[in-house]
Amino acid sequence: MYYPEELVEEVRERNDIVDVIGSYVKLQKRGANHMGLCPFHNEKSPSFSVSGSKQMYHCFGCGVGGNVFTFLMEYENYTFVEALKVLGDRAGVKLPELEYSEEAKKAADLKTRVLELYKEAGKYYYYQLRSKQGEEALAYLRNRGLSEEIITKFGLGYSTKYSDDLYQYMKKAGYEDSLLRQSGLFTMEESKGAYDKFWNRVMFPIMDGNNKVIAFGGRVMGDGVPKYLNSPETIVFDKSRNLFGLNFARTSRKDYFLICEGYMDVIALHQAGFQNAVASLGTAFTPQQARLLSRYTKEAYLTYDSDGAGVAAAIRAIPILKEAGLSAKVIDMKPYKDPDEFIKALGAEEYQNRIDQAMNSFFFEISVLERDYDLGDPEQKTKFFNEMAKKLLIFTEEIERNNYIEALSRKYNVSYDNLRKLVNRYGAQMTVVNVAKETRDREKEQNAKKGKPEEGMQKSQKILLTWLIDDSKAFDQIRGIITADDFTEELYREVANMVFEQYESEHKVTPAKIINRFESKELQTEVAGLFSTSIQLEMTEAERRKLFADTVVRVKRASLDIAYKKAIEDNDIMALQNVMKEQHGLEKLHSSLNHG
Known part of the structure; x- marks a missing residue:
């Protein structure tokens, strides 16, 4: 800890935890405590408890807990010192500027030092893009239609053709091998020595919601493989818990987010004026990313590639978004593959039209399901209606389910009563199965408890x-x-x-x-x-x-x-x-x- 304990306690005491957390989470007084929906996992019934008397929080659902510093560190991905400074500013407590000796710097918090190293690497890549060595990479970005303004905004850079260029730069800057190894930017082998993870690639800095560089993505120049390469996971980077472009999208003041598949799609959309675009990081969309989004919006528009892989990715993402409490719509990119191609061909105005015409996610799922059946064949059509009925069980509220049954009965020219009976029949079957499963699970849990x-x-x-x-x-x-x-x-x-x-x-x-x-x-x-x-x-x-x-x-x-x-x-x-x-x-x- 870099500040006296008395000063840390003063900052904590002057930041009431109910007020601080209440600015992030809707809380309601329940007895001695305040309760709300946990911001760290998806839930429908509040299990997140904040105690004013204890000045701590605890979720009885997922088990997270701590004091006001812990909350900011977990919610905003701050280091302890960052959380201390934010809360100090909030309470009007001036923290002294501390100077560190070289020895103290080496002993400083690992996470802080890795973030510092990534910031330095981002500057290095940015400089190389504008050097003679980066001419080809800069030309590539310009040929992709990116302006100087957008290149600068996203801090795009270039890793040179030399396989240890960044390593030598960091060594000269005074960083020791133990830290460089933990940063994920270098590979260190006894036989080959140390070399850079990224070389001869256009570099995309990946930032957290607070504009801190936490990783990089690199697009190879030429025919090398893999085409795109991401930083490995480190103490500051978990790809399942971050989104490319979130640092800009969170301040866009839009009431919905656009979810893309790749870096270039996000950048193209931002350049076209859609500042609320984000993308997952070289992986399928995750529940953690959905919960991250739910902090800033309640509605997401999927703007994935229009090919089979993109459709499959959208189908996987829809239930994840719903589980996190987000409503979802799907944007039709046809006849173009992705947002980047679409905007180049038809422009921002037509893309906005596609947003306005985006399909309800459940209707999108049904339209994809329909492709597997020949509705001109009575047997195939019956199978399709049965599968559709099963899908309608996702709606637990009867009035909502009936509204969807009515809409689908009109679309597919089937009797509302017949479709509703089919849905109810499957619902009854599911209830029997679920009750049996719950009984088995409860018995297993009780037996496990007896054994411990x-x-x-x-x-x-x-x-x-x-x-x-x-x-x-x-x-x-x-x-x-x-x-x-x-x-x-x-x-x-x-x-x-x-x-x-x-x-x-x-x-x-x-x-x-x-x-x-x-x-x-x-x-x-x-x-x-x-x-x-x-x-x-x-x-x-x-x-x-x-x-x-x-x-x-x-x-x-x-x-x-x-x-x-x-x-x-x-x-x-x-x-x-x-x-x-x-x-x-x-x-x-x-x-x-x-x-x-």
Whole structure:
């Protein structure tokens, strides 16, 4: 950590987590907490809880959690220092400008240093495009119809024909091999030495939503293979969680996004004035990319290639978009292959017309399904109607499903009542199958739980930690009975130590402050989970006392069992006698806690 802990705490305390998260996620007050739909996974019922008293969040669906810093790091893909600066600015806390020695720079956060290296690589490629070596690459881009303005906007560049050009440049700039190896921009072999991943390629910087270069795509000059090459995944780049062009599209102020297949399509659309175009990164469209889009829009227009592969990709993307809560439409590119070709041939105005005429995604799916059947053949036509009926079951709302049945019955000249009966028949069959599957899954889950008693102990320890931060009177009740050493899991024990220390010094526990002492987002999420165990609120006082007594005794018994085994292994008679004495007193302890 590069800033004093007191300053970090001041920034955290002056940024109420409910206000900060509320600016990203719609929250509603539910009891002591605020609830909303989790921004990190798709859900229809709110399971994302934000606690003002604990100054932390936790999703009971996917398990993410942390404090206000964790949220910004996860949502905006910030480093800790970036999140600190953003929240500092928000709260009016001026952070000192820190100067780093060369040694301190080398010890700095790996992610920050990789981002710095990528920024430097982007500058290098940009310069090479405008050098004598880049003349052919620059001519290629101009021949593709790109203006100087759009080339500059997207920071396009060129990797030279020399296979270690960037490596030599980075070495002269002072970057060490260990960092260069982790950047994904170089291959290092004992026999061949170090060489660049990209050479003799037009370079497309891939930026995150905050305009930081996190990877590159390269289009080979000439007939080399592969034609397009992307950076491998690194600490700063996960291709399934990023979109090319998002940094521009997110500020376009359009109420829908255009989803393309390639870099050139995105760039061509931006040049034509469609600033809301993005593309997936050398992979099929993913649920993570859909959830990323859902932060900025509720509607997506698929503008994929018009060939068979493009149609298949659109069919795969539609349910993914719907699952993320996005409505989808499909743009017809025919007779041209892609948006780049289309705009060159017919212009931006005609492309806008195609947007206006875009097909409802479900009707598109039906039109693709229709291609597999000869509707002039009664048998084929019947099969088609049966498959269409099955697809209509995707609509769980009866009124919406009936509207689609009505529209399709008109289009295909079939009786509304007959089509509706067919849909209902398949629906009834599906219900029977689903009930049987749910029963089997529930039995499997129950059997799995029976086979894992240690998970029950972990839950008891989580309940106790949650109880301690929710009710400070609990510290007095367990004084002399439970210590941090009674928590059997290493992380639980470490967190318990912090909880007890903070209570002793401050007479209160602030979970967000403890979360802050863990550097990785993964650990912060796990720690937040320790403070977020659900304790049923609708309990009588007697039921609460019994649950508390049961939990304390269960945690203590597990700790004593471990101590008992250790005493036997060490042949420590005195320790064994002490443990047995405490074990015999557990029933009395339970009674005293239960009767308060």
